[in-house]
Amino acid sequence: MLYAEIELSLSLSLCGSKTMHSYTEKLSELDQMIRRMILESLGTTSRRLRVMKYAAPRTTDDQIGLAPHTDKIFLTILCQNDVHGLQVQTKHGEWFSARPSPNSFTVMIGDSLYAWVNGSLHSLCHQVMISGNEVRYSAALFSIPKGGYIIKAPNELVDEEHPLLFQAL
Numbered sequence: 001m002l003y004a005e006i007e008l009s010l011s012l013s014l015c016g017s018k019t020m021h022s023y024t025e026k027l028s029e030l031d032q033m034i035r036r037m038i039l040e041s042l043g044t045t046s047r048r049l050r051v052m053k054y055a056a057p058r059t060t061d062d063q064i065g066l067a068p069h070t071d072k073i074f075l076t077i078l079c080q081n082d083v084h085g086l087q088v089q090t091k092h093g094e095w096f097s098a099r100p101s102p103n104s105f106t107v108m109i110g111d112s113l114y115a116w117v118n119g120s121l122h123s124l125c126h127q128v129m130i131s132g133n134e135v136r137y138s139a140a141l142f143s144i145p146k147g148g149y150i151i152k153a154p155n156e157l158v159d160e161e162h163p164l165l166f167q168a169l
């Protein structure tokens with residue numbers, strides 16, 4: 001059973017535009033919550049946490065910690081200790097350092113989600129470069145499509161301007 005609770009302080013006697021606006025905002029939150037619950041209840045994804053330790057290279061030059069790649073899964077939520085090292089590649093091929101502020105997470109789209117939304121969100125190529133004397137730790141939560149499902153972009157996201165990028169097999 002799906003159960004969603006949200007605080008709706010609606011006073012029908014006050015149907016001014018401000019009230020209607022906040023009512024619509026609250027309902028939109030509810031709409032998002034329900035859609036998320038439906039997706040989760042379909043059980044099409046599982047989650048895995050991977051913790052990485054990058055030994056201090058004790059060099060001043062950058063050393064490769066993790067080779068360039070895109071994540072094959074749906075979504076990655078990454079946090080790291082205060083030793084930076086994650087780099088992402090722009091569509092022009094340049095690398096730049098992702099330097100998240102403390103206590104924040106880096107969220108990356110994976111290839112499966114890229115295919116599902118027919119390219120309207122991009123999976124970024126990323127790598128880890130490390131230098132210096134400090135150990136780097138990161139923890140990545142991956143949401144992974146379960147085996148046995150076919151990823152197919154919805155028809156609404158396919159048109160002449162956005163041809164189908166991946167054929168569902």
Ligand SMILES: O=C(O)CCC(=O)C(=O)O
Pocket residue numbers: 050052066071078080085086126128137138139140
């Ligand atoms: O350690 C990091 O910051 C990145 C890890 C990563 O990209 C991965 O595990 O796929």
Ligand SMILES: [Fe+2]
Pocket residue numbers: 069070071076126
């Ligand atoms: Fe990755």
